[in-house]
Amino acid sequence: MQTVIQHSLDTNIAKQISVDFQIYNAHIRHQVCVDLNALRQQYQTDFNAVPKIDFAQVKLFIFDMDSTLINIECIDEIADFANLKPQIAALTRRAMCGELDFNISLIERTALLKGLDIGILERVYTERLALNPGGRALIEFFKNRGVKTAVVSGGFDFFSNRLAAEIGLNYARANKLGIKNSQLTGKVEGDIINAHAKAKFVIELCEICKISTGQAMVAGDGANDLEMMSIAGVSVAYHAKPVVVKNADIVINFGGLDKIIDFFVG
Numbered sequence: 001m002q003t004v005i006q007h008s009l010d011t012n013i014a015k016q017i018s019v020d021f022q023i024y025n026a027h028i029r030h031q032v033c034v035d036l037n038a039l040r041q042q043y044q045t046d047f048n049a050v051p052k053i054d055f056a057q058v059k060l061f062i063f064d065m066d067s068t069l070i071n072i073e074c075i076d077e078i079a080d081f082a083n084l085k086p087q088i089a090a091l092t093r094r095a096m097c098g099e100l101d102f103n104i105s106l107i108e109r110t111a112l113l114k115g116l117d118i119g120i121l122e123r124v125y126t127e128r129l130a131l132n133p134g135g136r137a138l139i140e141f142f143k144n145r146g147v148k149t150a151v152v153s154g155g156f157d158f159f160s161n162r163l164a165a166e167i168g169l170n171y172a173r174a175n176k177l178g179i180k181n182s183q184l185t186g187k188v189e190g191d192i193i194n195a196h197a198k199a200k201f202v203i204e205l206c207e208i209c210k211i212s213t214g215q216a217m218v219a220g221d222g223a224n225d226l227e228m229m230s231i232a233g234v235s236v237a238y239h240a241k242p243v244v245v246k247n248a249d250i251v252i253n254f255g256g257l258d259k260i261i262d263f264f265v266g
């Protein structure tokens with residue numbers, strides 16, 4: 001038997017899959033042995049087996065940024081101002097599905113942005129970027145619980161640093177866009193934050209926080225999140241690409257980020 005969380009309070013669904021269930025404030029727990037993917041498909045609701053770790057020991061939570069913590073892929077929105085969104089978004093999608101080499105894809109996409117005014121970055125941040133649903137509640141929950149939070153992104157630090165400061169994340173790391181004379185140079189400055197660099201950042205933060213990687217939890221949606229997901233104590237696929245869903249401990253396909261709270265309570 002496994003403990004399964006159903007992230008909606010639809011007790012009719014609960015009754016259909018099990019007579020033995022407990023209702024919590026925000027979710028239902030069952031003692032059942034089930035095919036989770038089949039249930040997700042059938043009821044269009046999130047079902048997850050509770051990972052066998054002590055959630056009280058989780059001391060650090062690391063978010064991927066684009067399409068995980070926030071609602072957009074920043075590079076696609078920058079491209080929109082240059083009427084290049086269809087081309088760049090297609091490349092972003094393929095990279096996130098693991099079909100393209102991340103470094104080559106990022107270099108190619110960034111090169112297409114050469115000459116754009118940096119005022120566009122400001123417009124993307126203020127006009128288009130928002131936290132995904134439940135994000136603020138989840139971050140407040142972690143603050144109250146003393147869990148440190150971080151964002152790591154294969155996108156750009158203009159957005160991650162500002163977001164971290166605005167919502168009170170403890171740490172942030174992302175790629176640096178080249179800028180000259182108030183225009184994008186089309187280059188990424190310094191080391192690229194790819195899958196390996198993301199995992200290294202997780203290890204670095206665990207050392208800073210003096211915890212094991214088993215006490216770190218990560219959430220992501222793209223293929224470049226898989227490496228950091230593999231070293232963390234618990235991984236969450238948030239509205240993620242199929243390859244990420246397949247490899248995650250927890251899958252959120254329908255609910256918001258606040259569904260992650262359900263694992264820490266009850």
Ligand SMILES: [Mg+2]
Pocket residue numbers: 064065066067068220221222
């Ligand atoms: Mg992402």
